[in-house]
Amino acid sequence: MLRQRTGPAPKSGARRGPAQLGHDRAGRPRVGGSFGVRGSFRAAVAAALAFSLTSCGVAAGSGGDLETVSGIPVASEVEAIEDPRSYQGQLSLELVDDPVEPIAADPVPQLPAVVTDNQGTQVEVTDVSRILPLDIYGTLSRMVYELGLGDNVIGRDISSSFPEISDLPLVTTDGHQLNAESILALNPSVIITDTSLGPWDVILQLRDAGVPVVVVDSHRSPENVEALTQAVGAALGLPDEGRELGERTRAQIVEAQEAIATITPESQTQQLRTVFLYARGSAGVYYMFGQDSGADELITAAGGYDVSSEVGWKGAKPANDEGLIAAQPDVIIMMNKGLESVGGVDGLLEKFPAMAQTPAGANERIISMNDDLVLSFGTRTPAVLNALAVALYAPDAL
Structure with missing residues (x-):
């Protein structure tokens, strides 16, 4: 249009x-x-997510x-x-709007998933039943849906507005500001985020509350989406699906x-x-x-x-x-x-x-x-x- x-x-x-x-x-x-x-x-650009x-x-x-x-x-x-x-x-x-096309219908996460995130922090994820993906672009939430775990997502940032997620509660205020109270009220079992949203003290507060927080690369380009997809998949116990989704996107x-x-x-x-x-x-x-x-x-x-x-x-x-x-x-x-x-x-x-x-x-x-x-x-x-x-x-x- x-x-x-x-x-x-x-x-x-x-x-x-x-x-x-x-x-x-x-x-x-x-x-x-x-x-x-x-x-x-x-040269062929590596990565970006699935779209046929x-x-x-x-x-x-x-x-x-x-x-x-x-x-x-x-x-x-x-x-x-x-x-x-x-x-x-x-x-x-x-x-x-294009519908989400999950790489797998009913993926079975391999848990616990132990990953070292983009900041060098080792994070153990034992539960992916209540996932909260957050970044300034809305990229991470769509990735989680494409991995087949959309039903496990419990909230969204303001940039995540595709139809499948639009009815979920918003946890950012004043545009792209994280709200700790709104996030904790949703009782997330894992948070996937980057450094594009703030204030950073909120992330630290969430970690202090015992919520596993995986921080991925905040840089966005056509060349690193495959790596980003794999990082998200690994953090959610779906390394194979993350790799497959990244490859599918690169090909597209x-x-x-x-x-x-x-x-x-x-x-x-x-x-x-x-x-x-x-x-x-x-x-x-x-x-x-x-x-x-x-x-x-x-x-x-x-x-x-x-x-x-x-x-x-x-x-x-x-x-x-x-x-x-x-x-x-x-x-x-x-x-x-x-x-x-x-x-x-x-x-x-x-x-x-x-x-x-x-x-x-x-x-x-x-x-x-x-x-x-x-x-x-x-x-x-x-x-x-x-x-x-x-x-x-x-x-x-x-």
Whole structure:
């Protein structure tokens, strides 16, 4: 599903291409074309969770039914536009919820499970009947469900909003703050978390209360999801299932990237210069995500050119006009609610007037996506990469 920024009626004589879902600033529909096919994509990315590229619904296309991933056409079945840099207008992607596909129907955990977590702490897990997976991205909860232990999950963080978990009690407050009382009230038998949520004192309090807490890697990228999946599986007494799920996901990411390669220009000079902007207008929070933030690897895996490496923008730092001008992005990627919080594209340009001096600002070339998916690097990673690649290079196919 795609939401578009509305504009005035097309000018007389404007041409309409197939599957148009957006208009430029003058209200003209963009017209598709062709682009070079890449012979090989960047090295196969390891990991991200399970998602089948072949088991989703279909959407009507001009040449028949197109295979889709989370409601977005598969990249290999669409045609890239002739000049991606000339495309104008905002694309707001709303990926369709895909059902959890457990790697095993009734897995039997091997307990006790003794693991050394990412912080070097040895943790013994003797009971997985009441699991509480918590992180800022909602990645860990989906992993637990995909491992086949969804019925054992007792609560959720605010980013875990897929249908199967949405009715469970929320244990984070003010966005991503852990609440010790809410967590202890659920009487968890094991907590799987990382360092992305705080305050850290809450984790220490939970350990002091005798709850086994396994801390996994907080870094998220397409390259470490397999290892993360295996770590979660091992902590829950399902090492074989964790390994199988990781391998399944890796294969799906590779398949997604092979499809992405068909519409992505091989030369970096032809790839769209892209930055990731995180915004929460109500709180006055604006960050540009750069190297080692996960957003850089997301952009690269989706076929874009990560500008942060060129301009030396490391981690997540407050966005400013100088940084945006230096980056000269062709495209800006955001979260849907983040863009809405600043008043849409107009509000963003008002906040950062210098953005108009960049190709992305001049063309209002903003791609936004579900907040809980775009940086999750979990079960939905293949779908996220596919959607971004299509939005970058074949927007008229959406």
